[in-house]
Amino acid sequence: MRIHPRYTQRLAIAVLGGATLLTLVVLVFIIVFVLEKGLPVVSLDFLFSNSQDMGRAGGIFPTLIGTILLPLLAIMVAAPLGISTAVYLTEYSLETRATKVIRFGTDCLAGIPSIIFGLFGFIFFVTTLSMGWSILSGGLTLAFMILPTIIRTSEEAIKAVPKSYRQVSFSLGATRWQTVKKVILPNALPGIVTGIMLGIGRSIGETAAVIFTAGSSLRLPSSIFDSTRTMAVHFYILAREGISSENAYGTAATLIIAVLLVNMTAYWLMHRFIAKRT
Amino acid sequence: MDGKFDIQDLTAYFHGNLVLNRVSLKVPALKILGIIGPAGSGKTTFLRTLNRMNELEQGFKAEGRVLLDGDDIYHPRYDVVGLRRRVGMVFALPVALPLSIYENIVYGPRLAGVKERNRLDELVEQSLNASFMWDEVKDRLNTSGLRLSGGQQQRLCLARVLAMEPDVILLDEPCSGLDPISTAKIEEALTALKKKYTIILVTNNTKQAARISDETAFFLMGELIEVGPTDRVFTAPKQQKTDDYVTGRFG
Amino acid sequence: MLATAFSAISALLLIALFIINEGLPFIFRYGLNDFLFSSDWQPQAGKFGIFPMVAASLWVTLGAMVVGVPLGVAGAVFLSEFVPKPVMRVIKPTIELLAAIPSVVYGFIGVMVLAPLIRTYLGGPGLSLLAGSIILGIMILPTVISISIDSIQAVPQSYREGSLALGATTWQTIHMVTVRAAKSGIIASIILGMGRAIGETMAVIMVAGNAVRIPHSVLDPVRSLTANIALEMSYATGLHRQALFATGVVLFLVIVILNSVAIMAIRRRVAKK
Numbered sequence: 001m002r003i004h005p006r007y008t009q010r011l012a013i014a015v016l017g018g019a020t021l022l023t024l025v026v027l028v029f030i031i032v033f034v035l036e037k038g039l040p041v042v043s044l045d046f047l048f049s050n051s052q053d054m055g056r057a058g059g060i061f062p063t064l065i066g067t068i069l070l071p072l073l074a075i076m077v078a079a080p081l082g083i084s085t086a087v088y089l090t091e092y093s094l095e096t097r098a099t100k101v102i103r104f105g106t107d108c109l110a111g112i113p114s115i116i117f118g119l120f121g122f123i124f125f126v127t128t129l130s131m132g133w134s135i136l137s138g139g140l141t142l143a144f145m146i147l148p149t150i151i152r153t154s155e156e157a158i159k160a161v162p163k164s165y166r167q168v169s170f171s172l173g174a175t176r177w178q179t180v181k182k183v184i185l186p187n188a189l190p191g192i193v194t195g196i197m198l199g200i201g202r203s204i205g206e207t208a209a210v211i212f213t214a215g216s217s218l219r220l221p222s223s224i225f226d227s228t229r230t231m232a233v234h235f236y237i238l239a240r241e242g243i244s245s246e247n248a249y250g251t252a253a254t255l256i257i258a259v260l261l262v263n264m265t266a267y268w269l270m271h272r273f274i275a276k277r278t
Numbered sequence: 279m280d281g282k283f284d285i286q287d288l289t290a291y292f293h294g295n296l297v298l299n300r301v302s303l304k305v306p307a308l309k310i311l312g313i314i315g316p317a318g319s320g321k322t323t324f325l326r327t328l329n330r331m332n333e334l335e336q337g338f339k340a341e342g343r344v345l346l347d348g349d350d351i352y353h354p355r356y357d358v359v360g361l362r363r364r365v366g367m368v369f370a371l372p373v374a375l376p377l378s379i380y381e382n383i384v385y386g387p388r389l390a391g392v393k394e395r396n397r398l399d400e401l402v403e404q405s406l407n408a409s410f411m412w413d414e415v416k417d418r419l420n421t422s423g424l425r426l427s428g429g430q431q432q433r434l435c436l437a438r439v440l441a442m443e444p445d446v447i448l449l450d451e452p453c454s455g456l457d458p459i460s461t462a463k464i465e466e467a468l469t470a471l472k473k474k475y476t477i478i479l480v481t482n483n484t485k486q487a488a489r490i491s492d493e494t495a496f497f498l499m500g501e502l503i504e505v506g507p508t509d510r511v512f513t514a515p516k517q518q519k520t521d522d523y524v525t526g527r528f529g
Numbered sequence: 530m531l532a533t534a535f536s537a538i539s540a541l542l543l544i545a546l547f548i549i550n551e552g553l554p555f556i557f558r559y560g561l562n563d564f565l566f567s568s569d570w571q572p573q574a575g576k577f578g579i580f581p582m583v584a585a586s587l588w589v590t591l592g593a594m595v596v597g598v599p600l601g602v603a604g605a606v607f608l609s610e611f612v613p614k615p616v617m618r619v620i621k622p623t624i625e626l627l628a629a630i631p632s633v634v635y636g637f638i639g640v641m642v643l644a645p646l647i648r649t650y651l652g653g654p655g656l657s658l659l660a661g662s663i664i665l666g667i668m669i670l671p672t673v674i675s676i677s678i679d680s681i682q683a684v685p686q687s688y689r690e691g692s693l694a695l696g697a698t699t700w701q702t703i704h705m706v707t708v709r710a711a712k713s714g715i716i717a718s719i720i721l722g723m724g725r726a727i728g729e730t731m732a733v734i735m736v737a738g739n740a741v742r743i744p745h746s747v748l749d750p751v752r753s754l755t756a757n758i759a760l761e762m763s764y765a766t767g768l769h770r771q772a773l774f775a776t777g778v779v780l781f782l783v784i785v786i787l788n789s790v791a792i793m794a795i796r797r798r799v800a801k802k
Binding site: 005006008009012013015016017019020022023024026027030031033034080081082084085088089093101102104105106107108109110111112113114115116117118119120122123124128144147148151201202204205206207208211212232235236239240248252255256259260263264267 | 533534535536537538540541542543544547548551599600601603604606607608611620622624625626627629630631632633634635636637638640642667670671674697698699700701703704721724725727728729730731734735755758759762763773774777780781784785787788789791792
């Protein structure tokens with residue numbers, strides 16, 4: 001018996017729709033679950049007081065500092081490098097083997113798992129360069145991790161600047177560098193900033209790479225050579241060691257909100273950038 | 279008489295394809311030279327060799343000599359940036375930079391090193407006057423250039439070029455997207471401007487060439503077929519192909 | 530400018546160099562066969578067979594694909610073909626946002642919600658291969674969905690119109706024409722998801738049980754290669770540490786190869802357009 005295609009279609013829609021619904025429900029459930037259990041724990045006190053008793057009591061202030069400082073250092077290193085690479089790829093070179101190699105390198109770097117970055121950071125920054133477990137080691141390792149993201153989004157942003165702008169600039173007697181500085185970068189800025197925010201978002205959630213490079217000290221860091229603990233690491237330790245379920249949820253909630261805020265800002269920026277262009 | 283531009287045996291290739299074939303032409307100073315011909319005849323490519331804009335595309339190669347006031351602009355040591363300041367260009371689609379009207383016009387001069395506010399203000403007023411726009415926009419110099427109408431944006435582009443105080447102005451089908459009134463305004467401006475500048479105008483509108491150009495050159499399939507005083511080219515052309523084109527038998 | 534442009538490739542080479550430098554000598558000294566295929570992992574006694582971990586990583590990744598790929602591709606097809614564009618413009622960024630949730634959170638949910646469920650209804654300790662597969666599968670969903678949607682949307686509208694004009698239903702057009710055209714992109718998304726699953730560390734540590742043994746059922750606790758490195762690195766010294774780096778070398782190679790294949794597939798598809 002041959003089933004009429006219309007029925008197969010309805011069946012397909014039901015199955016596919018069901019799968020999609022399941023996916024969305026699960027993903028949303030995760031966020032809702034953590035926020036529901038964790039938000040009650042989060043208070044100004046929780047956020048801004050020091051940790052006590054290895055995290056069993058007190059707040060998560062030191063981890064907040066760590067979570068701010070590490071991505072900050074990472075961006076300060078990765079942004080200039082990444083943006084220059086993107087400018088070079090789009091403005092200063094033709095599609096040669098060199099650019100293909102650079103792109104390949106960037107894509108590969110993007111796919112390396114965080115544990116490998118952790119191993120690398122440990123052997124290179126912590127050990128060989130003797131930086132020890134520190135904000136410096138952690139920040140530099142994170143910089144390597146987010147470099148591909150910044151290169152990719154910056155490249156997209158620069159490519160989106162209309163070709164006619166470049167033509168006009170050159171026809172008025174500008175050099176390539178002047179055109180980049182005065183026309184291309186200002187117009188690509190929102191896209192570039194989006195990439196930076198995505199990089200920050202990724203750094204905030206990183207654990208494996210951070211534990212082996214920045215350590216896990218709960219003390220308030222006084223210099224970039226001090227070890228520090230980020231919220232993600234703190235959360236991991238609390239959860240694994242079963243130290244404090246309550247604080248774990250609280251940390252997780254703060255972590256999720258921070259990550260969501262950063263990423264949503266990035267998307268909103270991207271949206272406005274595209275809207276302004278069209 | 280040696281022209282402002284003296285082009286000798288110019289041959290150009292894009293990715294190995296021949297686009298201009300041994301073009302030789304003298305561009306008279308302080309006159310309007312109109313360049314006509316069907317689409318794909320090489321008019322735009324020719325225009326863009328005069329300010330070395332073709333090099334921005336991959337795969338371009340040029341042979342022959344292009345002399346500006348006696349110097350070959352394709353000489354390896356010729357100052358390209360300086361060239362583009364002396365030879366300004368207005369493109370087919372009005373491209374106002376996403377800046378204010380004032381900023382659009384001073385973009386070029388600033389790059390060339392002009393910093394004094396007074397001088398910049400002067401340049402803005404002069405160039406907007408010369409493109410017959412000053413009265414229309416003098417009260418809103420700080421508004422975005424993108425807010426102007428198509429015709430106004432194109433005159434803004436003209437003013438932008440004038441602010442560089444060039445010797446030569448190249449225009450690549452500047453009126454192709456504009457309404458008749460804006461077109462008339464631009465033609466009026468060009469006619470006034472030729473007293474101070476050498477103007478080369480590529481147009482696919484033969485009537486426009488007939489209206490305002492002093493000399494006309496006819497290009498067909500990468501070759502210069504004929505060049506001469508406009509009156510003669512249109513009424514008594516030496517080449518049959520020219521006659522066919524200007525009377526509308528093809529193109 | 531030129532110097533900085535090579536920063537990405539230099540970073541890659543630097544990483545490769547140091548990891549290989551720490552790990553490769555060990556492999557040569559210990560012997561590749563013994564390293565990869567022996568099940569004897571006793572660092573104290575100088576035994577470094579990682580086969581249980583290799584098996585664990587393979588099974589967990591396979592499990593993740595079984596969970597994530599059908600759901601992901603189904604979701605991508607449904608969202609790009611049957612859902613109106615305005616709704617899509619909200620849902621797609623939301624899914625991409627969900628990709629940003631830290632892996633430790635996924636792991637935590639696995640521990641608090643999934644593992645107890647498995648323990649109650651299916652038996653075993655709960656922290657198991659099954660738990661790991663499910664959580665990993667969920668984690669790779671955003672990747673698979675996002676890239677697959679891009680591939681499907683990149684199929685020219687004319688293909689769909691041609692099919693519909695010949696009397697096919699939307700569903701027939703989808704599975705006979707559209708998905709087939711988007712195949713390389715969808716496969717690339719799957720390979721990238723696979724790479725992510727193999728490389729995942731924190732979530733797996735939290736939910737998969739971390740026992741060093743070859744799994745005989747999905748309810749057995751397992752320890753993946755990544756988990757092994759992360760768990761023992763903090764106190765490993767000497768030969769032990771080198772063995773962990775050697776594990777890193779193996780992982781690194783596998784992932785670089787996987788990702789290169791996926792990247793070439795994606796870039797070729799984009800270039801062909």
